[in-house]
């Protein structure tokens with residue numbers, strides 16, 4: 001028998017699994033490619049409720065931007 005609660009619990013576990021399996025996600029930091037602002041996030045929470053956005057609604061990146069050379 002499948003209940004809504006059981007389905008939700010499965011999804012929750014899946015999200016936690018994804019968050020743990022990706023090295024960039026474990027770091028829990030995202031960057032905006034436009035303004036270079038960094039932000040600490042809970043990856044599992046982001047996968048559940050939506051990824052953080054910054055300038056002009058751009059999805060923030062889990063890849064740290066390369067430092068600008070002088």
Ligand SMILES: [Zn+2]
Pocket residue numbers: 032033034035036037054055
């Ligand atoms: Zn920004």
